[in-house]
């Protein structure tokens with residue numbers, strides 16, 4: 001299940017028809033290299049969402065003004081977890097962490113698919129996490145999750161010691177399980193200090 005309609009035809013807010021249009025319909029002129037958006041044709045609603053470059057696949061669910069603002073704020077809070085010079089987490093690890101916080105599957109956890117209240121929750125959680133990890137800087141997490149060699153049960157995530165790269169996890173759990181195990185190990189290790 002993809003969890004998202006990549007070619008929406010009906011607005012989730014007002015039920016009006018949705019059409020794939022050039023974003024000059026919104027901005028008065030075409031903006032960006034791939035200016036195509038799904039737009040709600042109800043003038044008073046006008047929820048919209050962009051598309052992946054060179055495709056007609058929606059980037060997320062249609063967003064009204066409140067949702068667009070909440071998504072921007074969620075990205076501003078969340079992206080520093082994996083982006084920028086801090087390198088607090090890998091991108092994959094950051095999205096796994098988010099999925100675990102929200103109780104969803106990693107494949108379906110995306111800011112672009114989230115409504116305004118979920119985005120506000122993401123911003124709150126991420127702001128606290130960034131603060132926590134920045135405080136910990138100086139003694140970094142000793143273990144992490146990463147993709148290991150292929151394994152017969154095709155669950156390639158292992159637990160590795162940072163620095164040495166020594167594999168600590170005995171089997172190849174799913175990414176979710178591996179991330180939970182690493183969080184528990186890191187918690188214990190930090191408790192010893």
Ligand SMILES: [Zn+2]
Pocket residue numbers: 011012013014015016040041042045046047
């Ligand atoms: Zn609408």
